[in-house]
Amino acid sequence: MSTGEKYLAAAYLVVFAAVLIYVVLIALKLTRIERELSELARLAEERRGG
Amino acid sequence: MLLIAGLGLALLWAPEDADQGPSQRIFYIHVPVALTAYVCFAWAAWKAFRLLWKRDDRADLESYTAVHMGVIFGVLTLVTGSIWAKISWGVWWTWSERQLVLFLILFLFYSAYFMLRYSTEPGPRRARTSAVYALFGVVLLPVSFLAIRLAEQVLHPAPLFNRDGPQMSASMFFTFCVCLAAMLALAGALYRIELTGKRVDARLRELREHLT
Numbered sequence: 001m002s003t004g005e006k007y008l009a010a011a012y013l014v015v016f017a018a019v020l021i022y023v024v025l026i027a028l029k030l031t032r033i034e035r036e037l038s039e040l041a042r043l044a045e046e047r048r049g050g
Numbered sequence: 051m052l053l054i055a056g057l058g059l060a061l062l063w064a065p066e067d068a069d070q071g072p073s074q075r076i077f078y079i080h081v082p083v084a085l086t087a088y089v090c091f092a093w094a095a096w097k098a099f100r101l102l103w104k105r106d107d108r109a110d111l112e113s114y115t116a117v118h119m120g121v122i123f124g125v126l127t128l129v130t131g132s133i134w135a136k137i138s139w140g141v142w143w144t145w146s147e148r149q150l151v152l153f154l155i156l157f158l159f160y161s162a163y164f165m166l167r168y169s170t171e172p173g174p175r176r177a178r179t180s181a182v183y184a185l186f187g188v189v190l191l192p193v194s195f196l197a198i199r200l201a202e203q204v205l206h207p208a209p210l211f212n213r214d215g216p217q218m219s220a221s222m223f224f225t226f227c228v229c230l231a232a233m234l235a236l237a238g239a240l241y242r243i244e245l246t247g248k249r250v251d252a253r254l255r256e257l258r259e260h261l262t
Contacts, residue, residue, distance in 0.1 A: 002071070002072065003137065004070075004071045004072040004073040004137055005072045005073075007073050007076070007133050007134070007136065007137040008061075008072050008073055008075050008076055010133050011076045011079055011080065011129075011130045011133045011134065012057070012061075012076075012079060014126065014129050014130060014133070015079055015083065015126055015130065018122070018125075018126055019236070022122070022240065026243055026244075026247065029247050030247070033247070033250055033251065033254065036254050036258075037254065040254065040257055040258060040261060043261045043262070044261060047261065
Protein backbone atom coordinates (compact mmCIF):
# COMPACT_ATOMS: atom_id res chain seq x y z
CA MET A 1 0.00 0.00 0.00
CA SER A 2 1.51 3.36 -1.03
CA THR A 3 1.60 6.39 1.29
CA GLY A 4 -1.10 8.10 -0.80
CA GLU A 5 -3.37 5.07 -0.43
CA LYS A 6 -2.78 5.00 3.34
CA TYR A 7 -3.84 8.63 3.68
CA LEU A 8 -6.82 8.00 1.39
CA ALA A 9 -7.93 5.07 3.57
CA ALA A 10 -7.46 7.21 6.70
CA ALA A 11 -9.69 10.01 5.34
CA TYR A 12 -12.52 7.62 4.42
CA LEU A 13 -12.19 5.68 7.69
CA VAL A 14 -12.45 8.88 9.74
CA VAL A 15 -15.81 9.71 8.13
CA PHE A 16 -17.02 6.11 8.43
CA ALA A 17 -15.98 5.96 12.11
CA ALA A 18 -17.71 9.28 12.83
CA VAL A 19 -20.99 8.03 11.33
CA LEU A 20 -20.65 4.76 13.24
CA ILE A 21 -20.02 6.57 16.56
CA TYR A 22 -22.99 8.83 15.85
CA VAL A 23 -25.27 5.83 15.24
CA VAL A 24 -24.07 4.23 18.50
CA LEU A 25 -24.75 7.49 20.39
CA ILE A 26 -28.26 7.66 18.89
CA ALA A 27 -28.87 4.03 19.93
CA LEU A 28 -27.76 4.85 23.50
CA LYS A 29 -30.04 7.89 23.52
CA LEU A 30 -32.99 5.79 22.37
CA THR A 31 -32.30 3.30 25.16
CA ARG A 32 -32.28 6.14 27.70
CA ILE A 33 -35.54 7.56 26.31
CA GLU A 34 -37.16 4.13 26.49
CA ARG A 35 -36.02 3.74 30.13
CA GLU A 36 -37.33 7.21 31.06
CA LEU A 37 -40.62 6.49 29.31
CA SER A 38 -41.08 3.28 31.31
CA GLU A 39 -40.30 5.19 34.50
CA LEU A 40 -42.83 7.90 33.66
CA ALA A 41 -45.45 5.28 32.78
CA ARG A 42 -44.85 3.67 36.19
CA LEU A 43 -45.17 7.08 37.90
CA ALA A 44 -48.42 7.78 36.05
CA GLU A 45 -49.74 4.36 37.02
CA GLU A 46 -48.86 4.95 40.72
CA ARG A 47 -50.61 8.33 40.69
CA ARG A 48 -53.73 6.85 39.14
CA GLY A 49 -53.67 3.96 41.66
CA GLY A 50 -52.94 6.08 44.72
CA MET B 51 -27.55 3.22 -1.32
CA LEU B 52 -26.21 6.61 -2.38
CA LEU B 53 -23.35 6.31 0.11
CA ILE B 54 -22.35 2.88 -1.18
CA ALA B 55 -22.64 4.11 -4.79
CA GLY B 56 -20.58 7.20 -3.97
CA LEU B 57 -17.92 5.13 -2.21
CA GLY B 58 -17.71 2.66 -5.10
CA LEU B 59 -17.49 5.39 -7.72
CA ALA B 60 -14.92 7.43 -5.78
CA LEU B 61 -12.62 4.53 -4.96
CA LEU B 62 -13.03 2.23 -7.96
CA TRP B 63 -14.52 4.01 -10.96
CA ALA B 64 -13.31 7.63 -11.03
CA PRO B 65 -10.03 8.07 -12.93
CA GLU B 66 -6.86 8.65 -10.94
CA ASP B 67 -5.47 12.16 -10.97
CA ALA B 68 -2.19 12.38 -12.89
CA ASP B 69 -0.57 14.85 -10.44
CA GLN B 70 -1.76 13.71 -7.02
CA GLY B 71 -2.33 9.99 -7.53
CA PRO B 72 -4.69 8.07 -5.20
CA SER B 73 -4.77 10.80 -2.53
CA GLN B 74 -6.78 13.03 -4.92
CA ARG B 75 -9.75 10.70 -4.21
CA ILE B 76 -9.99 12.38 -0.78
CA PHE B 77 -11.60 15.20 -2.79
CA TYR B 78 -14.77 13.06 -3.20
CA ILE B 79 -15.30 13.00 0.55
CA HIS B 80 -13.68 16.25 1.71
CA VAL B 81 -15.54 18.66 -0.59
CA PRO B 82 -19.04 17.09 -0.15
CA VAL B 83 -18.54 17.07 3.64
CA ALA B 84 -17.48 20.75 3.57
CA LEU B 85 -20.44 21.74 1.37
CA THR B 86 -22.79 19.79 3.67
CA ALA B 87 -21.44 21.75 6.65
CA TYR B 88 -22.21 25.01 4.79
CA VAL B 89 -25.74 23.76 4.02
CA CYS B 90 -26.31 22.84 7.69
CA PHE B 91 -25.17 26.28 8.90
CA ALA B 92 -27.30 28.00 6.25
CA TRP B 93 -30.30 25.87 7.30
CA ALA B 94 -29.67 26.82 10.95
CA ALA B 95 -29.64 30.51 9.97
CA TRP B 96 -32.86 30.10 7.95
CA LYS B 97 -34.60 28.46 10.92
CA ALA B 98 -33.25 31.19 13.22
CA PHE B 99 -34.66 33.78 10.83
CA ARG B 100 -38.06 32.04 10.93
CA LEU B 101 -38.00 32.03 14.72
CA LEU B 102 -37.30 35.76 14.87
CA TRP B 103 -39.58 36.76 12.00
CA LYS B 104 -42.56 34.39 12.27
CA ARG B 105 -42.25 33.61 16.01
CA ASP B 106 -42.16 29.93 15.08
CA ASP B 107 -41.16 28.27 18.37
CA ARG B 108 -40.41 24.91 16.75
CA ALA B 109 -37.66 26.61 14.72
CA ASP B 110 -35.45 26.99 17.82
CA LEU B 111 -34.87 23.25 18.13
CA GLU B 112 -34.53 22.93 14.35
CA SER B 113 -31.89 25.68 14.23
CA TYR B 114 -30.03 24.13 17.18
CA THR B 115 -30.06 20.69 15.54
CA ALA B 116 -28.80 22.14 12.25
CA VAL B 117 -25.88 23.86 14.06
CA HIS B 118 -25.19 20.54 15.81
CA MET B 119 -25.02 18.73 12.44
CA GLY B 120 -22.98 21.55 10.90
CA VAL B 121 -20.37 21.34 13.64
CA ILE B 122 -20.06 17.56 13.18
CA PHE B 123 -19.57 17.98 9.43
CA GLY B 124 -17.21 20.89 10.17
CA VAL B 125 -14.99 18.62 12.29
CA LEU B 126 -14.96 16.06 9.48
CA THR B 127 -14.06 18.79 6.96
CA LEU B 128 -11.09 19.88 9.08
CA VAL B 129 -9.90 16.32 9.69
CA THR B 130 -10.22 15.11 6.06
CA GLY B 131 -8.72 18.41 4.87
CA SER B 132 -5.75 17.98 7.20
CA ILE B 133 -5.14 14.45 5.95
CA TRP B 134 -5.26 15.68 2.34
CA ALA B 135 -2.98 18.62 3.21
CA LYS B 136 -0.43 16.32 4.82
CA ILE B 137 -0.08 14.12 1.73
CA SER B 138 -0.30 16.99 -0.80
CA TRP B 139 1.53 19.85 0.92
CA GLY B 140 3.53 17.98 3.57
CA VAL B 141 1.87 19.79 6.51
CA TRP B 142 -1.28 19.04 8.53
CA TRP B 143 -2.23 22.71 8.70
CA THR B 144 -1.00 26.05 7.39
CA TRP B 145 -1.99 29.49 8.65
CA SER B 146 -0.99 31.15 5.38
CA GLU B 147 -4.06 29.86 3.51
CA ARG B 148 -7.00 32.22 4.00
CA GLN B 149 -9.54 29.56 2.99
CA LEU B 150 -8.46 27.25 5.79
CA VAL B 151 -8.35 29.97 8.42
CA LEU B 152 -11.77 31.32 7.38
CA PHE B 153 -13.31 27.86 7.60
CA LEU B 154 -11.73 27.42 11.05
CA ILE B 155 -13.21 30.77 12.15
CA LEU B 156 -16.63 29.70 10.85
CA PHE B 157 -16.32 26.38 12.68
CA LEU B 158 -15.22 28.02 15.96
CA PHE B 159 -18.00 30.60 15.67
CA TYR B 160 -20.65 27.88 15.47
CA SER B 161 -18.91 25.82 18.17
CA ALA B 162 -19.27 28.82 20.49
CA TYR B 163 -23.04 28.71 19.80
CA PHE B 164 -23.34 25.83 22.30
CA MET B 165 -21.58 27.84 25.03
CA LEU B 166 -23.99 30.71 24.48
CA ARG B 167 -27.00 28.42 24.40
CA TYR B 168 -26.14 26.58 27.60
CA SER B 169 -25.14 29.71 29.50
CA THR B 170 -28.77 30.90 29.58
CA GLU B 171 -31.88 29.37 31.11
CA PRO B 172 -34.22 27.50 28.73
CA GLY B 173 -37.06 29.62 27.46
CA PRO B 174 -37.97 32.28 24.89
CA ARG B 175 -34.97 34.47 25.80
CA ARG B 176 -32.51 31.65 25.14
CA ALA B 177 -34.29 30.81 21.87
CA ARG B 178 -34.07 34.43 20.67
CA THR B 179 -30.41 34.91 21.70
CA SER B 180 -29.41 31.64 20.02
CA ALA B 181 -31.34 32.61 16.88
CA VAL B 182 -29.62 36.01 16.65
CA TYR B 183 -26.22 34.33 17.04
CA ALA B 184 -26.99 31.67 14.39
CA LEU B 185 -28.20 34.39 12.05
CA PHE B 186 -25.00 36.43 12.53
CA GLY B 187 -22.97 33.41 11.48
CA VAL B 188 -24.59 33.46 8.06
CA VAL B 189 -22.38 36.47 7.23
CA LEU B 190 -19.34 34.21 7.55
CA LEU B 191 -20.76 31.63 5.11
CA PRO B 192 -20.29 33.58 1.84
CA VAL B 193 -16.97 34.97 3.12
CA SER B 194 -15.65 31.47 3.79
CA PHE B 195 -17.18 30.02 0.60
CA LEU B 196 -16.02 32.83 -1.69
CA ALA B 197 -12.54 32.93 -0.15
CA ILE B 198 -11.74 29.81 -2.19
CA ARG B 199 -12.65 31.77 -5.33
CA LEU B 200 -11.21 35.16 -4.45
CA ALA B 201 -7.99 34.29 -2.64
CA GLU B 202 -4.79 33.78 -4.53
CA GLN B 203 -4.18 30.08 -5.08
CA VAL B 204 -1.03 29.24 -3.16
CA LEU B 205 -1.68 25.73 -1.92
CA HIS B 206 -5.43 25.13 -1.74
CA PRO B 207 -6.83 23.80 -5.06
CA ALA B 208 -8.79 26.09 -7.39
CA PRO B 209 -12.62 26.09 -7.20
CA LEU B 210 -14.60 23.30 -8.85
CA PHE B 211 -16.50 25.62 -11.12
CA ASN B 212 -15.71 28.70 -13.09
CA ARG B 213 -17.49 30.42 -15.98
CA ASP B 214 -16.40 27.62 -18.34
CA GLY B 215 -18.12 24.94 -16.22
CA PRO B 216 -16.74 22.19 -13.96
CA GLN B 217 -12.95 22.05 -13.85
CA MET B 218 -12.68 18.25 -14.06
CA SER B 219 -13.52 15.37 -16.35
CA ALA B 220 -17.16 14.24 -16.78
CA SER B 221 -16.59 11.00 -14.83
CA MET B 222 -14.96 12.89 -11.95
CA PHE B 223 -17.79 15.41 -11.92
CA PHE B 224 -20.44 12.65 -11.93
CA THR B 225 -18.68 10.90 -9.02
CA PHE B 226 -18.50 14.18 -7.13
CA CYS B 227 -22.25 14.80 -7.67
CA VAL B 228 -23.16 11.31 -6.38
CA CYS B 229 -20.90 11.79 -3.32
CA LEU B 230 -22.42 15.21 -2.63
CA ALA B 231 -25.98 13.83 -2.92
CA ALA B 232 -25.01 10.96 -0.58
CA MET B 233 -23.54 13.31 2.00
CA LEU B 234 -26.57 15.62 1.88
CA ALA B 235 -28.90 12.63 2.24
CA LEU B 236 -26.86 11.36 5.21
CA ALA B 237 -26.95 14.80 6.86
CA GLY B 238 -30.71 15.02 6.20
CA ALA B 239 -31.35 11.60 7.74
CA LEU B 240 -29.17 12.35 10.80
CA TYR B 241 -30.86 15.74 11.17
CA ARG B 242 -34.34 14.13 11.23
CA ILE B 243 -33.25 11.49 13.78
CA GLU B 244 -31.50 14.05 16.00
CA LEU B 245 -34.44 16.45 15.82
CA THR B 246 -36.93 13.72 16.72
CA GLY B 247 -34.70 12.68 19.63
CA LYS B 248 -34.48 16.24 20.94
CA ARG B 249 -38.26 16.75 20.62
CA VAL B 250 -39.01 13.49 22.47
CA ASP B 251 -36.49 14.53 25.15
CA ALA B 252 -38.23 17.89 25.59
CA ARG B 253 -41.65 16.22 25.80
CA LEU B 254 -40.37 13.74 28.40
CA ARG B 255 -38.99 16.60 30.49
CA GLU B 256 -42.39 18.35 30.40
CA LEU B 257 -44.15 15.12 31.32
CA ARG B 258 -41.77 14.51 34.21
CA GLU B 259 -42.45 18.02 35.55
CA HIS B 260 -46.20 17.35 35.42
CA LEU B 261 -45.92 14.02 37.18
CA THR B 262 -43.47 14.93 39.95
